[in-house]
Amino acid sequence: MGMRNRESALYGKPTHWLLPTNSRCRLRHCEKRRMASELLFRTMEQNKIETDKKTLTIFTPTYNRAYTLHLGYEALSRQTCKDFIWLIVDDGSTDDTLEWVEKWIAERKIDIRYHYQENQGMHAAHNTAYRLIDTELNTCVDSDDYMPDDAVEKIITFWNAHGSKEVAGIIGLDADFQGNLIGTPFPYECRRTTLGGFYAQGGRGDKKLVYRTDVIKQYPEYPIFEGEKYVSLGYKYQLIDQDYPLLALNEVLVNVEYRPDGSSLNMYRQYIRNPRGFAFIRKSSMQLAPTSQRRFIEAMHYVADSLLARNPHFLSESPRKWLTLSALLPGITWYGYIRYKARKLS
Numbered sequence: 001m002g003m004r005n006r007e008s009a010l011y012g013k014p015t016h017w018l019l020p021t022n023s024r025c026r027l028r029h030c031e032k033r034r035m036a037s038e039l040l041f042r043t044m045e046q047n048k049i050e051t052d053k054k055t056l057t058i059f060t061p062t063y064n065r066a067y068t069l070h071l072g073y074e075a076l077s078r079q080t081c082k083d084f085i086w087l088i089v090d091d092g093s094t095d096d097t098l099e100w101v102e103k104w105i106a107e108r109k110i111d112i113r114y115h116y117q118e119n120q121g122m123h124a125a126h127n128t129a130y131r132l133i134d135t136e137l138n139t140c141v142d143s144d145d146y147m148p149d150d151a152v153e154k155i156i157t158f159w160n161a162h163g164s165k166e167v168a169g170i171i172g173l174d175a176d177f178q179g180n181l182i183g184t185p186f187p188y189e190c191r192r193t194t195l196g197g198f199y200a201q202g203g204r205g206d207k208k209l210v211y212r213t214d215v216i217k218q219y220p221e222y223p224i225f226e227g228e229k230y231v232s233l234g235y236k237y238q239l240i241d242q243d244y245p246l247l248a249l250n251e252v253l254v255n256v257e258y259r260p261d262g263s264s265l266n267m268y269r270q271y272i273r274n275p276r277g278f279a280f281i282r283k284s285s286m287q288l289a290p291t292s293q294r295r296f297i298e299a300m301h302y303v304a305d306s307l308l309a310r311n312p313h314f315l316s317e318s319p320r321k322w323l324t325l326s327a328l329l330p331g332i333t334w335y336g337y338i339r340y341k342a343r344k345l346s
Contacts, residue, residue: 054111055156057138057213058147059087061125065143066097073100075146077109081153085111089129092119121229123222123277126236130216137169139210145256154251155210168244169211171195172253182206182256186248193248194241195234200290208253209237215244223280230274232281238288268341275309286320299323303331304338 060072069088076086090097093116101114117128126140137159141147158170171193174182183205186193195207219239222231271278282302289295302324306314318324324331 056084059129062143068144089125123231171246192245228274231277279305299327304335
């Protein structure tokens with residue numbers, strides 16, 4: 001049932017239509033949060049016995065992606081192993097995502113949890129997910145991606161055979177919708193690696209990360225910058241790399257597609273809209289990137305992001321001031337190029 005049908009009506013229309021636009025938006029948001037809270041409570045009560053036994057949480061941040069979210073649901077319904085919970089973190093959707101989730105929960109094919117929050121960006125949805133997850137392992141599957149039918153079985157079987165407190169989790173492979181591998185697989189002799197170490201050794205392409213939940217919760221949450229909605233998810237992964245390796249699994253764990261409305265094809269716009277978020281990750285990467293060349297590139301980006309953020313104190317705030325100073329000229333050039341590309345895309 002649609003949200004409008006749940007609200008009291010006056011003269012045949014919901015009462016919130018008589019309010020100013022901002023008030024209507026706030027009322028719809030409050031109503032959606034109430035409905036989402038009730039839905040979360042019901043599903044947790046219904047699944048309490050089963051979810052206590054689950055090993056893996058697959059979480060999906062989503063924002064107005066009802067038209068693709070079904071791909072994930074259908075794939076999870078086909079999993080050969082049901083030892084998982086699907087946690088949907090709705091980051092303020094205004095489409096019919098909630099209605100679809102209600103329908104899927106009623107079908108009772110898989111265990112589903114749903115959480116609704118104000119729109120804050122992908123990184124904030126990850127913060128929320130990590131607070132809610134209580135299974136041993138977790139992994140993120142984006143709202144326009146899906147897992148192969150045996151992915152959960154491969155994760156659980158591999159972890160039961162090789163998992164330990166010495167590792168942060170598992171790193172697996174991504175493929176596109178046609179089954180073509182994205183980037184490079186792990187070398188045959190590779191049993192353990194860090195994410196940054198894989199790329200430093202010449203590895204390419206996105207990889208699927210499955211983390212121990214107790215490990216991911218050891219590290220700081222992604223910061224929230226007012227007026228911005230992007231901080232690189234690599235911040236946490238970078239910190240974890242300093243303390244734990246990952247088990248390398250040469251199996252495809254997710255099929256992905258890059259869409260024009262996704263962040264992967266809008267990076268120049270993201271630079272303009274979220275300069276403080278980008279400057280934040282550059283400061284971390286200047287210290288933790290595995291090679292001197294990469295650290296210089298991060299310093300160059302830090303200069304450009306700071307200029308976009310109009311931060312006059314960026315040099316004094318830099319964790320590596322001499323490196324930042326040496327990257328000043330290329331950073332200014334990169335700043336100009338970002339603005340040029342963003343104008344062309346607008």
